[in-house]
Amino acid sequence: MLRFTICFIIKGSELLMLNRNKAPNKGLWNGVGGKINAGETPEQCIVREVAEETGLQIKKPRFTGTVQWENDNRLIGGMYVFVFHLDKDTTYPTPVKVDEGLLDWKSIDWLLEVDNAGVVSNIRFFLTDMLKDPEPSEYHCYYISGKLNGVRKMELSQM
Template sequence: MIKGSQVLMLNRNKAPNKGLWNGVGGKLEPDETPELSVIREVEEETGYRISSPQYRGIVRWKVDDKEIGGMHVFIVNMTNQDTYPTPVKMDEGILDWKELTWLLDEENQGVVSNIPYFLPNMLQGKEACDYLCIYRDGRLLHVKEMGLIR
């Protein structure tokens, strides 16, 4: 969820990425579309019911030469009339609004490592794109833009 220059983020209290700020989301249920999944997951993790999430692409990860997962990314733009007071503690962790400049600061080690590589393009409203994050020995080595999703 985006409101002006702020992004609603979750400081996770569980692995993976325990203690790091990450976007809100989760896993697809059987026979669930990515759009229905994000609507359900946002409501489960925030208590807030969203509508019309905008699809921005896929982020996949390859760990030690093995592709092991990925996620669909959606953006929800909130208006000035929309309110979601934070910080708030939820089952998954603490939710809080974070300034985009803070999230993208290259010295910020409190954010999941791949976010600064794909989030700026996705927020600019470009066409949906596929990103591949390459990790070795637990460290992000490279994020590769694989092309547009048609």
């Protein structure tokens, strides 16, 4: 069920985020990523997706864990999560309009605010830990009628 990847690209205290212009999560800020193609590893996918969506050529993004979600007690999806630190000398002026939406730098503090309705609802529950560079973990997000009802962090199971 892990068919997607997402990457949080960091420069200093900001993340390069995408305000999606398509469902799911239309109009919300999220990381960059997409669907894994047949025969592609999650790392190959995220390197490709970052290049396609941002033009950035990244190498060796850090795998930080997985996020799965279920709605009304039915597992409906999941993704591999990566973090990549840009070199401090790298410039990437924003905002930039791309096919998927609008790219812009957002402060980590702003993204993690509890009542920030402009950000995908589950991000604040896993991103804080994943940015700290711990061992990869698994997160399960539980939705009821499409609304986030809870998140559970677990030890990462064997993939």
